[in-house]
Every structure is written in structure tokens, then in C-alpha cells.
Ligand code: TXA
């Protein structure tokens with residue numbers, strides 16, 4: 001499905017070359033068609049989702065997937081999320097039990113990735129799985145992502161940032177981080193949710209584990225399951241290999257729970273704590289999630305070295321926001 005657009009002259013989706021060989025494609029039917037053509041030819045293309053921009057390769061194309069790891073500088077033991085156009089497509093790749101089906105029905109398309117046992121012989125390159133017997137699957141809720149998935153999916157896609165850095169929520173962030181290393185970015189403007197998907201793994205006992213807090217509040221998942229999510233706290237048993245302490249890091253140092261700016265610091269406010277900028281002046285967690293990475297990118301671009309961030313409550317989307325802030329503040333590995 002492609003968003004309705006007036007007819008355009010041929011080639012209007014092929015915007016000007018930018019960032020040494022990486023093209024910025026317009027977020028219209030022609031741009032989607034060109035992105036799909038590049039992907040089907042083994043290319044790697046960044047595309048918008050409701051959470052953050054992903055760097056896509058066709059999931060079955062091992063060479064293209066290898067280029068994704070290379071472009072990001074991502075360790076090959078960190079598996080990728082496979083993006084699908086429907087729950088049926090997900091079930092062709094993985095085995096879904098009753099909990100997984102209930103969660104797909106309740107929350108797809110949307111910011112929820114499910115880790116499920118991969119079907120033997122599924123058309124997914126081994127590098128996508130990084131040796132795990134499971135695959136992370138997600139159906140994004142964004143018209144351009146869905147149109148692209150209909151045309152060229154399933155797509156393996158990590159967030160479209162250099163490994164360890166802040167995820168991109170605008171096409172300009174993608175070009176700043178990966179320009180020259182990827183074929184194109186499909187420009188869909190800012191991502192409405194702004195933090196990555198929530199990752200959940202149903203378990204044998206009929207419940208589910210929360211592997212990463214994200215754009216779908218854990219409370220909503222618990223309400224749908226009628227049970228609390230289990231949270232893995234033993235780092236030795238963490239199953240989402242990308243969940244290392246330092247991640248999502250801007251270049252500057254971060255201090256959390258700040259009520260005011262210290263010497264040399266730029267204060268990022270929230271609610272009543274006023275700063276030079278604010279995640280949300282009204283204390284709205286959705287607005288704060290949508291602004292979070294753009295604020296960190298802006299501070300990076302300005303070369304700010306000391307960042308203080310106001311407290312954010314640990315409920316709903318606040319859990320994902322605080323998770324990303326704590327990783328951003330963690331000592332660098
Ligand atoms: O919102 C999102 O999820 C974005 C957009 C582009 O969809 N994608 C994203 O991908 O955040 P990435 O690669 O940056 O994060 C994926 C996470 C990693 O922490 C990875 O370790 C975990 O998912 N993961 C992938 N496959 C897994 C598996 N089979 N078991 C456990 N964790 C898995």
C-alpha cells in the first residue's frame with residue numbers, strides 16, 4: 001500500500017545525490033519504488049518506521065545483510081530484527097504460539113518486536129540470526145515502511161545509526177551518521193514514536209519476557225496478556241545481545257536526574273524542570289519519547305560536552321526513555 005499522491009513526473013522519487021553517493025529519496029510512491037528496486041538489486045536502504053529509521057536489506061540476501069553490519073560497524077553476534085508486512089508473513093518465518101498470536105493481533109502494526117523460534121529452512125540469512133535459534137519479528141506502523149515491505153520485504157533492519165550511537169529519527173540523522181556508506185535513505189520526515197520497539201519473548205511457561213523497554217508501554221502488553229512480564233536482571237542471561245550497558249550514546253557526557261545545570265552543562269528539561277531545551281515542557285511522555293533522540297543529535301551536532309537531563313518518571317514510555325538515557329550515560333565500553 002502506497003500513500004495516495006498526485007501523479008508526479010518520472011524520476012521525482014530520485015532526489016539529488018547527497019553525502020557522497022547516498023541518495024535521499026522522496027517519501028512518495030516513486031521514492032518507495034526506487035528504494036524497492038535498490039533493495040532487490042542487493043542494496044541497503046534506510047527507511048522510516050514509526051519508532052526510528054531502520055537500515056534495511058532483504059532478509060534472505062546474506063551479502064546485503066553483511067553490508068548492513070559493515071556500514072554500521074555492528075558486531076556480527078548482534079542479531080537483526082526482521083520487518084514483515086503482515087502476521088501471516090511472520091508466521092511463515094517463525095513459530096507463533098497463543099501468546100505471540102494474541103500480541104500480534106493486539107499490537108501489530110506497531111512498536112512491538114516478538115522473539116520467536118525460527119522455522120527450519122526459513123528464508124532468512126544466517127547472519128540475521130547471529131547463530132540464535134530465534135528470530136525477532138516486527139510489523140511497523142508507518143505507511144512508507146509498509147509500502148516498502150509489500151514491494152521488497154521481508155527486510156532485516158537494525159536502527160540506521162553507526163553501532164553504539166544515537167538512533168536516527170530524521171533522514172538527516174541517517175545521512176549524518178551513515179552518508180556515503182549506504183545506497184539511499186527514504187525520507188519520511190520525523191518518526192512519530194521516537195524510541196525503538198519494545199522487544200518481548202514469549203516463554204514456555206505461557207508468559208513472556210521483556211527484553212527491551214520501548215515504544216509500546218510494558219503496561220499495555222501486561223494488560224493484553226493478563227500477566228506480568230518477566231524482566232531478566234542477570235546480565236549473564238541477557239538474551240538480547242545488543243543490550244550492552246553503553247549504547248545510544250551521544251559524544252558528550254550525560255548526568256541524569258538533574259534539577260539544574262552544573263558548571264559548563266547544558267540542561268535538558270522535562271515538565272517543571274526548565275532547561276535550555278526540553279524533552280516536553282508539559283511533561284508529556286509521548287512528546288518526550290518523540291523528541292529524545294533529536295535532542296541528543298542536536299547536542300552532538302553542536303559539540304556539547306556536558307549534558308544534564310531532568311528526571312523522567314519511570315512509567316509508560318518513561319521506562320524506555322530512562323533506559324536509553326541510562327545507556328547514554330553509562331561509562332563507554
Ligand atoms: O524500533 C525498532 O526496533 C528499530 C526499527 C528500525 O524497527 N530497530 C531496532 O533494531 O532497534 P536494532 O538492531 O537497533 O535493535 C534490535 C535489538 C538488538 O538489541 C538485538 O540484539 C535484538 O533486537 N534481537 C534481535 N534478534 C534477537 C533475537 N533473536 N533474540 C534476542 N534479541 C534479538
Ligand code: MG
Nearest residue numbers: 158159160167
Ligand atoms: Mg539500534
